Amino acid sequence: MDPWLTLVFAGLFEVGFTTCLKLEERSKGFIVPFLICAGISFTLLSQALQSIPLGTAYAVWTGIGAIGTVLVGALAFGERLKPATLGLLGVVLLAIVGLKVLA
Known part of the structure; x- marks a missing residue:
């Protein structure tokens, strides 16, 4: 698999x-899914690190x-997003795209 796609899945x-x-936090029973997701995330990150520099991969991840x-918090848990928050998330997204372009 492409290392950048692997990194996206890790994220x-x-x-x-x-x-x-x-x-x-709301109801017990999510420790096992947490461990599974964390294990998969770290495994995929480790695979991506074979081709992508550490700092770049970590920043993107x-x-x-x-x-x-932040989006899950807003959509699934009703957390409020300020316009400035959305703008700053856009900056983060641009930084991720920039890191990919420069890689």
Whole structure:
């Protein structure tokens, strides 16, 4: 699999494990899904690191996780988003795209 696509999936599974943390806070039973998502996320990140420099991969992984987690918080948990928050998430997205372009 393409290392960048692997990295995207690693970031999406990061969103999965952060979401499981929130769900565990509300009701028990999400530790196993958390561990599964975390394991997959770290495994995919490790695979991507074979081809993508550490700093770049980590920045992209955390950026995808941050954007995805904020969006899940808003869409699934009713957390309010300020216009400035959306703007700053856009900056993070642009930084991720820029890192890919420069890689």
